[in-house]
Every structure is written in structure tokens, then in C-alpha cells.
Amino acid sequence: MQNIDTDQQVKKTLTGARLRSYAYALLCKREYSKAELREKLNRYALDSEEVEKLLEEFSQYQYQSDQRVAELVLASQMRKGKGPRRIYQTLQQKQVDQDYIQEQVQEVDWLEQAYQLKVKKYGIEVTRDPKLQAKQIRFLQYRGFDMDVILKAVRREAQEE
Missing domain, CATH: 1.10.10 (Arc Repressor Mutant, subunit A)
Incomplete structure (x- = not known):
């Protein structure tokens, strides 16, 4: 049991530039909702306040956008033949507000x-x-x-x- 505690302490070492680099690396691979990115960064960050500041900065400069995530989910789920309820369920799992795509969902036949x-x-x-x-x-x-x-x-x- 003690190994788990020391593993968690070792993992939480990212601060400053290393935390920022890790966030950029994550966002280069795919789009993350703010909640998903917060969860990933908090696994390794020493300070959760630093994570929040970084998330706000990323949102401000559009490096991370829940709007983009919602649009990508809508397009992806429609390609897979999913209906509006499944699309909203996926957005809920990603903790993205469904209001971002409400209008687009209503326009679909x-x-x-x-x-x-x-x-x-x-x-x-x-x-x-x-x-x-x-x-x-x-x-x-x-x-x-x-x-x-x-x-x-x-x-x-x-x-x-």
C-alpha cells in the first residue's frame, strides 16, 4: 500500500514550463474539453491553482475550446449514425455544455x-x-x-x- 502513496507523490511533479509543455502535448494529439484537460493535468501537477490559471489562459487564446469539442463530437457521432440523445450523452460524459451545439442539432433532419x-x-x-x-x-x-x-x-x- 505504501508503494501507491510514493507513486502518487512521484507523479505529481509538474510545475511551470513542464506543466505547460505537457498540456500542449495533450492538445496536439486531440481536442480535450476543459474538464478532461483539468483531470489529466491535475494527475501530474503539484498545484491545482496553477492548472486552473493555465486552463483559463488556454481558453482565452483558444488553444482549448469546449465549443470546438462539442462540434467535433457532433460531427463524429453523426458519422457513426448516432441520434441526438447519444450525442448529448457523449457531451455529458466529456462534461461539455450541450448549449454549444443546440442550434446545429435542431437543424439536422x-x-x-x-x-x-x-x-x-x-x-x-x-x-x-x-x-x-x-x-x-x-x-x-x-x-x-x-x-x-x-x-x-x-x-x-x-x-x-
């Missing part, structure tokens, strides 16, 4: 997204089989679409395009 996903997985045919229909509904629910959109997508005929 989620019915079209859900329909294209359904077609890709199950084809254009509208099934009358309740079991298969339930399976399609569960699939789209898992992907994060709202029930009204799901029902419209599952029952949508090919000529309605």
Missing part, C-alpha cells in the same frame, strides 16, 4: 438520418412483422433517436423520399 440508418441495416422494405419491426425500433433507440422519429422512419415507404 433526424428523420432522414434515422431512415438512412434503417435502410442501411434492414433495407428499404417496410416490414409488417411485429418482431422485426420491434427489432428495428430497438436498434434506432439504442442509436439515440426519439421514438416519434423512429416510428416514422420504420414505417416510411421508399417513394416518400
Whole structure:
């Protein structure tokens, strides 16, 4: 048990320029939300106040931006076929305010997204089989679409395009 304590003490050695360099190195690899970056830096920083000052500076000069993180999450999740609920869940995990992309999410045609996903997985045919229909509904629910959109997508005929 004593090894863990000494390991934690050894890890918390970054200050000043070394802490700043570590933060830059992290941000060069990928975008981090402010909360994620705070957590990473606090693992190794001696002073949490220094971390907060560094985070404020990075936000001020746009080295770190929760807005950018939210936009990247939205684009990435949409490419993966995720609906608005899953996108908001991912933002919540990253501790990013969903207000950053609220307007962009509202502009998306989620019915079209859900329909294209359904077609890709199950084809254009509208099934009358309740079991298969339930399976399609569960699939789209898992992907994060709202029930009204799901029902419209599952029952949508090919000529309605």
C-alpha cells in the first residue's frame, strides 16, 4: 500500500514550463474539453491553482475550446449514425455544455438520418412483422433517436423520399 502513496507523490511533479509543455502535448494529439484537460493535468501537477490559471489562459487564446469539442463530437457521432440523445450523452460524459451545439442539432433532419440508418441495416422494405419491426425500433433507440422519429422512419415507404 505504501508503494501507491510514493507513486502518487512521484507523479505529481509538474510545475511551470513542464506543466505547460505537457498540456500542449495533450492538445496536439486531440481536442480535450476543459474538464478532461483539468483531470489529466491535475494527475501530474503539484498545484491545482496553477492548472486552473493555465486552463483559463488556454481558453482565452483558444488553444482549448469546449465549443470546438462539442462540434467535433457532433460531427463524429453523426458519422457513426448516432441520434441526438447519444450525442448529448457523449457531451455529458466529456462534461461539455450541450448549449454549444443546440442550434446545429435542431437543424439536422433526424428523420432522414434515422431512415438512412434503417435502410442501411434492414433495407428499404417496410416490414409488417411485429418482431422485426420491434427489432428495428430497438436498434434506432439504442442509436439515440426519439421514438416519434423512429416510428416514422420504420414505417416510411421508399417513394416518400
